[in-house]
Amino acid sequence: MINGLTVDLEDWYHICGVEGYSDPQKWDTYENRIIRNTDKVLTLLRTYKVKATFFVLGYIAFKEPGLIKTIKSEGHEIATHGFYHKRIFEMTEREFEEDVNKSISVISSNINERVLGFRAPEWSIRKNTLWMLNALRKYGILYDSSMVPLTRMGYRDYPVYPCCYNTDYGKIWEFPLTTTRLFWERLPFTGGLPLRLCPYFYIVSEIKKINRMGFPAMVYIHPWEFDKEQPRIDLPLSRRFMHYFNISATPRKTEGLLSNFQFAPIKNILGITT
Numbered sequence: 001m002i003n004g005l006t007v008d009l010e011d012w013y014h015i016c017g018v019e020g021y022s023d024p025q026k027w028d029t030y031e032n033r034i035i036r037n038t039d040k041v042l043t044l045l046r047t048y049k050v051k052a053t054f055f056v057l058g059y060i061a062f063k064e065p066g067l068i069k070t071i072k073s074e075g076h077e078i079a080t081h082g083f084y085h086k087r088i089f090e091m092t093e094r095e096f097e098e099d100v101n102k103s104i105s106v107i108s109s110n111i112n113e114r115v116l117g118f119r120a121p122e123w124s125i126r127k128n129t130l131w132m133l134n135a136l137r138k139y140g141i142l143y144d145s146s147m148v149p150l151t152r153m154g155y156r157d158y159p160v161y162p163c164c165y166n167t168d169y170g171k172i173w174e175f176p177l178t179t180t181r182l183f184w185e186r187l188p189f190t191g192g193l194p195l196r197l198c199p200y201f202y203i204v205s206e207i208k209k210i211n212r213m214g215f216p217a218m219v220y221i222h223p224w225e226f227d228k229e230q231p232r233i234d235l236p237l238s239r240r241f242m243h244y245f246n247i248s249a250t251p252r253k254t255e256g257l258l259s260n261f262q263f264a265p266i267k268n269i270l271g272i273t274t
């Protein structure tokens with residue numbers, strides 16, 4: 001079984017809903033750490049000969065076209081993470097279309113190839129923003145990887161494994177965040193704070209369990225999780241915990257997973273060709 005490896009390509013200050021940081025006009029004033037942090041991720045992937053999907057923020061593609069070309073030249077898939085890192089439920093349909101279309105234009109002209117996949121900033125697709133799938137398909141996106149089947153984050157009735165949705169413009173695949181059942185809820189464990197908190201042996205055994213059932217799991221990382229020296233943003237306590245807690249565990253655990261499992265970009269796992 002081959003699992004999905006994904007990288008949300010954004011810098012340390014791309015945080016939604018925090019004054020001073022969610023305003024794109026301020027972004028140019030912050031220190032650019034994306035090149036060196038992405039380099040750490042690329043080195044790790046090269047070492048283990050693993051190819052991943054990079055969900056690239058359009059803003060980064062616009063600022064650093066060379067970086068996106070480098071990632072592509074190393075054989076990774078380039079997909080989109082939107083342009084301005086805005087949560088879906090804070091946009092109108094029209095605003096979302098503009099944002100995603102802008103990101104697709106910049107990214108596809110960088111790589112000279114069609115962009116096939118999308119991931120919403122902060123997994124922000126909710127039950128009342130499913131119109132997003134229609135808009136994505138309208139602009140040629142063939143898969144989304146934004147749904148979280150949890151009560152507190154996404155929507156608890158979202159799919160747990162990859163599946164297809166019908167839209168006005170044709171079918172679109174969904175590869176949801178990997179979760180496991182824990183009593184009456186589900187528990188994420190393959191990226192972000194949950195990856196940093198869960199014991200490594202537990203993560204390995206849960207991925208193996210999902211693979212034994214015949215399904216791929218999906219791991220996600222961010223370049224800023226490979227940067228212990230990044231400037232610390234003065235976040236509210238719960239978000240500070242979510243963002244920075246045990247940050248040095250991400251490179252260590254990712255390396256362990258790369259040596260234990262086989263990974264591929266999402267489009268390969270879903271068998272999407274154009």
Ligand SMILES: [Zn+2]
Nearest residue numbers: 008010121122
């Ligand atoms: Zn993001």
